[in-house]
Amino acid sequence: MSGRLLRLVGTALVAAQAALAPLPAVAAPDQRSVAELLTDLQRLYRQTEQATETYNGTAEQLKRQRAEVARLDGELARARLSLHDSRRDAARLARQQYQSSTGLSPYVRLLLARDPQQVLDEGHVIGQLAREQAQTVDLLEGSEKKQDALVRKARKALDAQLRLAERQQKQRNDVRTRLAGIEExxxxLSAEQLADLARVEADTVAGAQQKIVTSGALSSARAAPSEQGDRAVRYAMDQLGKPYQWGAEGPGAYDCSGLTSQAWEHAGTPIPRTSQEQWARLARVPLNQLRPGDLVVYFPDATHVAMYLGDGKVVQAPRPGDRVKVSPIASNPILGAVRPDPAENPARPRTPTARPKV
Structure with a gap:
């Protein structure tokens, strides 16, 4: 299936479904209405995006787990070196003790000595050596215990990494299966059906946009972004026209949360990678207080995200077959909005970023 046909179908707006079960058996395309076809197609897109965000979440866990395995490997290498040094010191003290042994107890040596003070001084040295030996033995035992504990932790971390890699492979296959369903x-569909789908979908989005604007859910005042928000918007706008690709974080392609996370990364405020984590961990903001740079999250399970530009528009990486573009904020059912930098004040007024007409 060519990207041209995929791009014929714009962004869908339908009632949000609570579950993402596989599609039931349906009639042939020529026996379904345009509304039914649109519902089926939107469901497939949403299932694919949820699978993509699940894959992205596992990829982030795997990245952190690999870093943990590398950290433990480094710590284990240092522990082994320390253990080697402790064993060497213990062996040296053992040789010294054997070579200096006289077979006489310190009390006998004191009684037979011509200079008792010298013997007492020697005893002090011997005591110091004994304490050093005890410390060396303690250090040796501690090094051995630390190495054993690190070996267990490293093995457990590696097992977790292997499990995550296996899970990621299954999720990758799931995304590809769902993409194949969209292609199929x-x-x-005929060219006429595709044109009808695009028309009905555009009308639906326009109606939803008009409703949200007239309802007063969005502020009519033009809010100024923070300095970081302005940088994030400028980065996202620089990506216009680049293709959507599941799991991509740029620079040549993006998925929805890949675009928003990279934009804020370049703005100097790292945020979570996935739309679900962005919704769960970032500060919530009412729609009527949106400012450019805020993130608008869609669907009840937070499976899509876009960046607010102002004037009721967002920039987003919409879905497979599409490209990064500016869209109406109501292009999908809105769950809410979050702000990556709630503590930052708006920047000074400046010339707005040029935005293409949509």
Missing amino acids: LLAS
């Missing part, structure tokens, strides 16, 4: 459905 679109390939079954």
Whole structure:
């Protein structure tokens, strides 16, 4: 299926479904209405995006786990070196003790000595050596215990990494299966059906946008972004026209949360990678207080995210077959909005970033 046909279908707006179960058996495409086809296609897109965000979440866990394995490997290498040094010191003290042994107790040596003070001085040295030996033995035992504990932790961390890698492979296959379902459905449609889908979808989005604007849910005042928010918006706008690709974080392609996370990374405020984590961990902000740079999250399970530009528009990486573009904020069912930098004040007024007409 060519990207041209995929791009014929714009961003869908339908009632949000609570579950993402596989599609039931449906009639042939020519026996379904445009509304039914749109519902089926939107469901496939949403299932694919949820699978993509799940894959992204596992990828982030795997990245952290690999870093933990590397950290433990480094710590284990240092522990082994320390253990080697402790064993060497213990062996040296053992040789010294054997070589200086006289077979006489310190009391006998004191009684037979011509200079008792010298013997007492020697005893002080011997005591110091004994304490050093005890410390060396303690250090040796501690090094051995630390190495054993690190070996167990490193083995456990590596096992966790292997499990995550296996899970990621299964999730990758799931995304590819769902993408194939989209390709199959679109390939079954005629050019006339595709045109009808695009028209109905555009009308639906326009109606939803008009409703949210007239309801007063969005502020009519033009809010200024923070300095970091302005940088994030400028970065996202620089990516216009680049293709959507699941799991991508740029610079040549993006998925929805890949675009928003990279934009804020370049603005100097790292945020979570996935849309679900962005919704869960960032500060919530009412829609009527949105400012450019804020993130608008969609669907009840937070499976899509876009960046607010102002004037009721967002920039987003929409879905497979599409490209990074500016869209109406109501292009999908809105869950809410979050702000990556709630403590930052708005920047000084400046010339707005140029935005293409949509």
